[in-house]
Amino acid sequence: MRLSKAFIPTTKEAPADAVIPSHILMMRAGMIRPLAAGIYSFLPLGYRMIKKVCDIIRREMDAIGGQEFHLPALNPKEIWEKTNRVEAFGDILFHVKNRDYVLAPTHEEIIAQIAADHVKSYRDLPQIWYQIQTKFRNEPRPRSGVIRGRQFLMKDSYSLDRDWEGLDRSYELHAEAYRRIFTACGLKFFEVGASTGAMGGTGSQEFMVESDAGEDTCAICDNCGYAANVEVAKAKVEDYPREEKSEELHEIYTPNVRTIDELSEFLKIPTTKCAKSRVYIHNGNPVLILMLGNDEVNEEKLVAALGGKVRPAHPEELMEITGADAGSIGPINTSLRVIADVKLRHANNMVSGANKNDYHIGGIDFDRDLPNVEYFDLHFVNAGDKCVQCESPLRVVRAIELGHIFKLGTKYSEALGAKFLDERGEEQPIVMGSYGIGVERIVACLIEQNHDEKGIIWPKEIAPFKVHLIGVNMKNEEIKRTCEKLYHEMIENDIEVLYDDRDDVSAGFKFNDADLLGMPLQVIVGEKNLSMNKVEIKFRATGEKKIVELGMLLRTIQDELYLP
RNA sequence: CGGGGCGUGGCUCAGCCCGGUUAGAGCGCCUGGUUCGGGACCAGGAGGUCGGCGGUUCGAAUCCGCCCGCCCCGACCA
Structure with missing residues (x-):
């Protein structure tokens, strides 16, 4: 394909409303509008x-x-x-x-x-x-x-x-x-x-x-x-670091403490000593969900664990169901079905809501105080958690x-x-x-996977053209003659080639277009190399350049493109 | 659907707050010339219902209202 005839409207600037690299580059490379x-x-x-x-x-x-x-x-x-x-x-x-x-x-x-x-x-x-x-x-x-x-x-x-x-x-x-x-x-x-x-x-x-x-x-x-x-x-769940001695259950006055962070701050304890409560409606019945610290409930996992239909309780339902508002709800003194994340198994000396506004309960020992709790994996995996299969850190x-x-x-x-x-x-x-x-x-x-600041870098498996042939100055008859010859040779040898035969743009313009369009190999025919019967090959992916004898060009291209 | 931003030649944007020459710039485009290894230079030129409708005003790109479109975050998403 000759670039002088092809409709490939490249642009120097990206449209303002394109944000991600593939969108910007597809626009700039004249692929889409x-x-x-x-x-x-x-x-x-x-x-x-x-x-x-x-x-x-x-x-x-x-x-x-x-x-x-x-x-x-x-x-x-x-x-x-x-x-x-x-x-x-x-x-x-x-x-x-x-x-x-x-x-x-x-x-x-x-x-x-x-x-x-x-x-x-x-x-x-x-x-x-x-x-x-x-x-x-x-x-x-x-x-x-x-x-x-x-x-x-x-x-x-x-x-x-x-x-x-x-x-x-x-x-x-x-x-x-x-x-x-x-x-x-x-x-x-x-x-x-x-x-x-x-x-x-x-x-x-x-x-x-x-x-x-x-x-x-x-x-x-x-x-x-x-x-x-x-x-x-799923990630590997570590055993809860249970403390040697379990405290007695005790009520704590916690005025205006609503979130886990506030509770942790107020009591000067780590968030991992707090059990967060969430109330869900499962098939019409309320259930209390306990999570460790600030862990969020993964609702997909909750549905998988319980089956049926699950939705979070509305704030106005909470008082009627638990006797307290969100922030003061907990597993002690409740008649609700209680479900806990696996991270809470065997936890002791935990703090959770008292089902009474402005009060929490401390000294909760899940083994001692909550024998009927059902445990499921309900938390989201975090970066750095250990792989369930090999214990390497997950990304x-x-x-x-x-x-x-x-x-x-x-x-x-x-x-x-x-x-x-x-x-x-x-x-x-x-x-x-x-x-x-x-x-x-x-x-x-x-x-998205193959680009740099200059443009696209097509993998050679699937580039729109394998070779971008550039005549640096098409008004130079020798360059033009050589390019035309190379262009036809490549076509005859089934090498897909995009040929920049434009005679009205500068060399720099052509180089930038070639980098933007991203064909794997650029063949650059310029005056100085041509005077020694040579041309330059530039590899788009690495920027590496090679000076090749004209007679070796086709062989070199074929080797570069088709060898593993 | 909630929140935010934007809409002015093909593209990127200025002008708008504080209304008032003929609406500007850069890039791109056209003509001629000079250039030719990293988005060249000189000269001349074309191209705009300022998103739309309505209102305020002697006068609206600019102020007000409604609508439309586009982008981003979220919700949603086989």
Whole structure:
């Protein structure tokens, strides 16, 4: 591609409303332009990257037996009502105004419908069906460039199996395909267990990329590879450092002391001698939750521990339930079910609320005074906590979700009548899985992981072009002739090359554009080197420069690009 | 949805508080010339309903009201 003809509108300055590196650089490199909040036009260079990512995805999906579909984005609302997802998605679902249609945010329903119509026998299974298609979601707050948009490209696939063992196989095939896809893209990623949320089903797993621009928080162990969303992450829990002698229970007058920090300050004791109380309503009944010091209740873990529905009690409910306001509630003299975080097991000489405003109780020995307390892991993991697997310190990092795979089960097949006959002639629901990858997010994450102050640094696996050929001064006939020759040679040798043949910009301008656009190798044809029949190769990633004989150039490029 | 910020040529912004020439600068763009290894220089030029509507005023980019749009933090998020 000749830069003199290409539409790649680079800019020196970043638009004021772009904040994260990938957004700034995609704008500056002329890859995207915004149309409205969370809606972007992909320009030729940006779309070239999208296509490269899609090529890799198709290759790996086809390799696990996937068959590519193209399903409609415009769906009758009726089919979404059959699975109750008009309500489940709520405002996220785009509705068409002048007909009873919705814009599809995902395609389980459509797949299940096709399966219901045409998959009749166990002989038809298993199937893996996929597509790469635009999804529409009315996100309340789009952000971070293409990372969270209202319209975005998703590779979504669906597995159809006759039983749960089959689903396990299809799910594992996807997990492996996803690992190959992200690896082929040159991404550093990790996998975490995840909650299934509104998708339903029995299991799910997310593929994440560590990034400050991420919307999720994960705990990861660099030593053994353990990684989990903090919603579910566990760390090794140390035994509570129990004191030798347990004090008697005693009431303490604590006027206007509400928070753990105030209590710790007032009594001159560490926060780890305090047990914080929280009241939740579980399936309509109040339960008292005790946490160590300032630990917050991880509600996802609480739901997992108790099952059913859980919500925090409203402040106005507290007095009626406990006889005190928040800040003076505690486990002694209460008839509530008491649940404590595992960090409090065997704790003694603890202070907690007295269920009487302005009073606390000291000398609480969990073993002696609270024999009926139930213990669960309810705290959030903190950076530096020890890994549950190997006891190395955990890191807590922000991360971007690139892919998510779900074991759906029979929720959609039952709702839409997707059934088949097994060998015994008995009708069974198809067991489904669903799997998604955010295509633009791959491109954004590549930039998040590979950039510097000058611009993008594409990994050589997936750069839009492998070589950026620069003629320093195109008005010099010798330079021009050499560049043209090299350009054609590279094309003939299947080396993707972006050729800066512009004759109206200065050398410095070209160098800066080349660094911004970030192709792995820059080939610089300048007067001085050319007079000795040589050209320069610059490696974008390291800045390293090499002077090469013209005759050795192609060989050198091929070696640099294709050798491991 | 709560909180905050912003909206002035293609981009980055000044002007607004304290109303009053013809609304400015840098970058970009066009023409001509000189340059050509790290975002060159000279000369000339094009380009603006100051987000929209309404109000106050002799007079509004500037003051007031409503609306729209965009960004950030949070809530939410398969």
